[in-house]
Amino acid sequence: MFRAVLLRRMSTQLLPLLAPVIFTKMETGFPDSQVEKYPYYNLTVKVLRARNIHGTDLLSKADCYVALDLPTASPVTFRTQVVHNSSDPEWNETFSYRVHSIVKNILEFTFYDKDVLLKSHAASIHFDVGNITPGQTLKHTFVLNPQGKEELDMEFSLEESTDPPTEVITNGVLVAHPCLRVQGSINKSEKTKWIIQENCQVKVSVPGAFENPSSTFCSADSEERRKIPFVFYVDREICPELHAELLQTTAILEEGWSEDLKMHTARLGKGSVSLGTLPLGQNVEISIPIGEEQAVDLSVKVEESPQDLDVRLSFELCKGEREFLDMRKKISSRALKMILGLPEEPKKDEIPIVAVVASGGGMRAMTAFYGNLLGLQQLHLLDILMYICGISGSTWCLSKLYKDPHWSQKDLQDEISIVRKLVTSSKVGAFSVERLMYYFQQLMMLEKEGWKVTLTDLWGLIIEYFLHQKQDPSKLSDQQSAVRWGQNPFPIYAAVNVKPNVSRQEFTEWCEFTPYEFGIHKYGAFIRIEDFGSEFFNGLLLRKRLEPRICFLQGIWASAFAANLDEIWDEVISSKAGFLDTLKEAIKAIDEARGHPPLDPLQLQQRMVLPGGAFRHLFQDLIKIRLSVEESANFMRGLYLHKDYANAKEFVAWKGPNLDAVPNQLTPMEESLSLVDGAFSINSPFPLVLQAERGVDVILSFNYSWEAPFEVLHQAEKYCEEREIPFPHIAVSETDKQKPKECYMFMDPRNLKVPIVLHFPLVNNTFQKYKAPGVEHETEDEKSFGNFSVEGENSPYRSMNFTYAPDEFDRLIELSRYNILNNKDAIVKALNLAMKRRALKNVKRK
Structure with a gap:
């Protein structure tokens, strides 16, 4: 439930701000949203003078001015007059703002030369208005350049406004103004x-x-x-x-x-x-x-506008997911009684929450994931799963499975036989002239709908062919029928939001797609999945767009491949011609159909001119970038950060200096989201199942990463350490690194909050000798079938290979299935441990 984070870690000088606060429970169905009433303050900013300014023009001194931005109070950038040809400019200019005290008001002032931005280390300074004591004047000297002793004198004052306090909606991290x-x-x-x-x-x-x-x-x-x-x-x-x-x-x-x-x-x-x-x-x-x-x-x-928001500001699970868990636990309870041999079905609070996380890896990940799930089904363990979370290539498996509302209740062998035909069939048709024309038509329809068309969208259409070889009309919201009665585990699809000019080591935000919602848990902000891509402002849905077909979401979830279309073309076509070169015939056909003369082939080869708006944007992206980013309307636009957002326990931020400490540069202030494959951060979606609200006790980690059996665990451990999220310590011997086993268990017996992690690397360990647990291969054909390498330079399971021979597909399915069957005891042990730990947790709560 919502916590009054304003009352924590407040300095005594800000205590006068607390008195007028009024908390009112909000009737919106959002469990931890509140209506809060806070006063206004009048902020006065006076730009006094600067000293020792060294201009960039060698022939004259600097022509200086200062620009001021306070986006939480005004959309306008204020600026002083220009003081010409002076090393010690003096302005004494005053600027006024009315600020709302509930939001994080960060004043940004930038020191400029008239023509050139001064390239000093402190040309732009962020100042927290919360540092000003109400009723007092604060004078401060800011150092612009320590080497040149360049300084700027400013004066601030904050007085309570006579305007009456007004109500806002907040979840403790984001604030929605009227x-x-x-x-x-x-x-x-x-x-x-x-x-x-x-x-x-x-x-x-x-x-x-x-x-x-x-x-x-x-x-x-x-x-x-x-x-x-x-x-x-x-x-x-x-x-x-x-x-x-x-x-x-x-x-x-x-x-x-x-x-x-x-x-x-x-x-x-x-x-x-x-x-x-x-x-x-x-x-x-x-x-x-x-x-x-x-x-x-x-x-x-x-x-x-109406106060009811279309953006859900809450850290609690959505209504659809909560209702799912209530029904799913009844199914899981029956399954646990049978699997563990319990005298009676465990009660609701005794049931361990079990989640599967599946890594990326293209067609290798999709195929092996089917095999793992088949193994769980044959052990009658599918019904104990609460969540299945996929990333990149493993999402292809999930999105196909959940087209059937009852997939986990049917024999997966039937579905696998259908997938086998697709995986082993030629993918050349994906790049035929007719198919390229279809892609262009679909992209132009997207552009007409208002989407910013990128390579990710083209890649999504290519995936559609790889997985269906025809148009797939399904949408993610269609999968609600697959979880409405708790009949299957709850699917979660992963992506990350990035900043195009910031490295993933410095900034990534995990996003989740479910049959009910899209959102970023870091901010406690979610929208209906049907509204993904629509335009929001101040939490209100103002421009509705049609929900995209799931193939376009698949392009986002596996966008790591979108930057390598030339390589995919080479792998599929085995031709010296590049992917872009083959577009000549398709574009020519489209132009002739429109009555336009064909393009000059030289222009196409030089990648200079291409017809049509969607074409232009698409191929400009291809020319300029290697990483393809999906630009989606930012549903948090117009929302601001709460003044104590960084202290909210739900706001999972990195330690140390990072963008999470610079609210003016965080995602709510951006026009668009930049969504990419989650593998660019961690090639397994651990962060999405580690949210405290989901309370996961056991994680089955299926790793399909290429030649890196433990990398995702070490990445997840580092991620959790930086954000103080409970996660077991990952200690792996050098022997295991060189020759990994089929299953590893990691846990912390002293900390009940740390989930048990069962990690399954994709390795051919005992399968070379055994066709089933304890049953050795007998014939030469059986021995040959089991004797293969998953990795290596000549492996058919390379990430860029999207077509397997029938025996290659069968081997990978059987290997993944066997690795689960051969480790039944480890899974049952983890379930028993989780139930005991659950019981201890319940005792501690009481």
Whole structure:
């Protein structure tokens, strides 16, 4: 449940802020969301002077100014005047903000030369407004460059505002402010005070509003329309303004070119009105002066949007998952009684939560995962599983299985026989001209829907062919029918959110896709899976898009392959021609179908010009980057970080200096999510099952990593150590590293919070001698079947190989199945231990 994190770790100087706080239980169905009421403060920032500034221009001193950004209080960047040719510029300029005390207000000020950003170590400084004691003035000298003794003097003061406290919604990490809906129209009539001149437009905008810079234009060519409507959504707390501008656009001949024109836009006038001065819920007529004797007439209505959010701000499990667990535990209880030989079915709180995590590894991971699950089924252990979590190639297995709502209750041999036909069939058809035309049509449909088309989307369509060889209409939400009655384990698909210009060692955020939701647990923020890719602002769904087909999600989950389409082409086609080269025929066919002349082959070979919007974006991405990132609308846009977000136990952050300590650079402040294959962080989705709310007791770790049997465990251990998440210590002998066994158990007998981890490397250990536990191979054919190497330079199970010979597929299935059957005792031992540890936990709770 929600904890009042504001009351923790507060310095005595900030105690006056606590008195006005009011907590109210929120009726939204979000178990740990609260409505909180906090006061406003008036912040005054005075830029005083700088000293010892060394300009970048050798011929003169610096021309300095300071820019100030406080995105939690204003969408506008303020800046001082420029002080020319001075090493010791002095400004004494004052800027004012109204800040809401519940959010983390970080003022960012940047020191600039007029033409060149000073490349000092402290050119940009982040200052926490919470360091200011209310009612006092704080003067501080910031060091811009220690080597050159460059310094900047600032002065701050914070006074409580007379504005009454307002309610916000929060989960202790994110804060949702009230949102205003601004609708209206530009009115044109004979009484209008401004006259539309040739090539002139009136632009209406609300800085910081949804789809900023969202705007409405009124121009001469729209005179027949008497009213030009507009709608904006904006955070009420940033003191929003409605702006009107008179713009004139002229065409200028580009120097040196006889045919190209460059469009130049000049502002002839500008005016604004504060939305806070307009009455709520009423239509009003206003006139905004935009120049000498000119004004624009508007009809405007400002309303508060509903308080109920479309983003779930909570760290608790969603309703669908909670209901699933209640039903699944009944099935698991019966299975445990039978498997462990218990005298009676264990009670609900005695049932250990068992999760499977499966690593990536392309077709190798998908095939071996089928074999592991078949082994669990034959041991009657599928029903004891609560969660199955996959990453990269293992998600292909999950997404195929969960098309059948009752897959775990049926003989998996039947499904495996279908998969065998697909895996052993030729993949050449994926790159035929007809199929490429289909890809382009699908990508253009995505672009028309509003998606940013990338290589990941193309890769998703190629996966669709590899796994189905036809269009797969299914969506992830369809899988709700597979868990609605608890009949199968709960599937979780993994990805990570990254920053394109930051290494994965410095920043990754684990994301989860389930049949019910998509979200980032780090922030306690989730949306319905049906709304993935739709546009949100301030927690409200404002632009609904169709839920993407699951093939496009598969492109995200296994996007590590998307950057290697040329290599995949070489593997599948075995041709000297590259993947891009073969696109000539497909593009030619499309152009001819459209009635366009064919492209110049030289242009295609040089990768300079390609037709169509989707084509252009797609192949520009291919040319410029090797890592393919899926850009999805950020559903947390408009939400802010709670002032004590870093102290919330649910906010799982890295230790030491990192971006988690810089709220202005965290994901809620971004326009888009950058989603990639989770294997770029850890090639097994441990973080998603280690969430405290899921309470996992036993983890079955299936590792399909290439030549790295313990790497995912060491990565997971490091991840957990940095974030203080309970995880067993991984100690592996040199002998085991050189020749790993089929199963390892890791646990901490002294810490009941640490899950038991059973780790299964993909190794051919005793299968070379035994066809079943205790049953040796007898015939030469049987011995030959079991005598093969999973790894090695000549192995058929390379990650880039997507087609196996029938015997190669059968061997991998049988090996993975056997490795489970041969370690039944280890699994049963882990279940018995987990039940005993559960009992001890229950005693401690009582």
